[in-house]
Amino acid sequence: MSPALIFDCDGVLADTERDGHRIAFNRAFEELGIPLHWGDRKYAELVRIGGGKERIRHALSAEPELTKGIRDIERYVADIHALKSTIYQVMISEGTIPPRPGIRRLVDEALAEGWQLAVASTSARASVEAVLRTATSAHGFSRFSIYAGDVVGKKKPAPDIYELAVADLGVRPQEVVVIEDSAIGLAAARGAGLATIVTVSTYTAEETFEGAALVVDSLGEPGAETPIKVFSDPQDIRPPGYIGLHEVEAVRVRQQEEK
Incomplete structure (x- = not known):
């Protein structure tokens, strides 16, 4: 798988x-x-x-x-x-809020290498779909599994939505990498036993992210004038100014080694 x-x-x-x-x-x-x-x-x-x-x-x-x-x-x-x-x-x-840097690029990289893609969110499904359509290509959007809204009884920080996604995708927890932005999201992912990269956002920059595999300010882009900021790198991933599939794969491998 x-x-x-x-x-x-x-x-x-x-x-x-x-x-x-x-x-x-x-x-x-x-x-x-x-x-x-x-x-x-x-x-x-x-x-x-x-x-x-x-x-x-x-x-x-x-x-x-x-x-x-x-x-x-x-x-x-x-x-x-x-x-x-x-x-x-x-x-x-209406394009009020643009996608964050690196999202479309990383999605395309993952698709090219045969990764499964999913979104796990507490927001309503229609709202998630609206954001996902703006953040990815039409082809990328069609390849996502979406877990959103009230599909589970307990929302983040409970791990339920990630446990549902893992079971539905048919993967083992050690074959999954999550990208989150908040402490409650990290708690949900880690509660499901999943390695997690955190890209902090407006309201979460001051939160604590103990247990994250990597904490950065964004996914970034290759060749960008300003490289990403790395706040925590306990697994010694050493991203080269941005987060690509190579870094995601490194996080996944580290998790397998720990298991």
């Missing part, structure tokens, strides 16, 4: 949280007449909660007056989230 490269979506394929999801949440609240507005600092706290509906539910529970008279809270949360997702998908389709 071919090895697998699994990407998180938000913060990995594109830096979507601050100027994408946050804006979409606020527009949904405004359209629905809900007196909530998530500023940058507030949302930086909320992103530590895996899942959009979970963030809405948390915010509503902190202000009980917002749900006074509402009988079906779960339906209310789902309706808010559905509107937010529609707004977000339009934003992505």
Whole structure:
């Protein structure tokens, strides 16, 4: 069975949280007449909660007056989230948020070498698909397996979504490398026994990533004027200014040796 490269979506394929999801949440609240507005600092706290509906539910529970008279809270949360997702998908389709450096290149490299590709995200499937379409070629998009939204009962940092992906792809954990951007994502991947490369994003740069195989500021591009920053390299991968399939394969081999 071919090895697998699994990407998180938000913060990995594109830096979507601050100027994408946050804006979409606020527009949904405004359209629905809900007196909530998530500023940058507030949302930086909320992103530590895996899942959009979970963030809405948390915010509503902190202000009980917002749900006074509402009988079906779960339906209310789902309706808010559905509107937010529609707004977000339009934003992505309009090119509001570009893909992060190196994503399309690494996807093409992995496909050329026969790797399986997947996305494992707590975001709604349609939102993940919207980002993935902008971050990859049409051919690349068609080759991805997508695990998103409510396909598992427990969201990150629980390992459930990665365990589902590994089982569905038919690979052993030591044949998988994950690319994540957050501490909760890393915890989910490591909980499933998967080697993980972290590319920090806007809201995660100050987090701690113990257990990551490699921590960098982005995947980068060959020949770029500024090489990537390496924050942690415990496996001595020594990337040459960017992350290519060679470095991903090195992480996979190190994991096999440890097993």
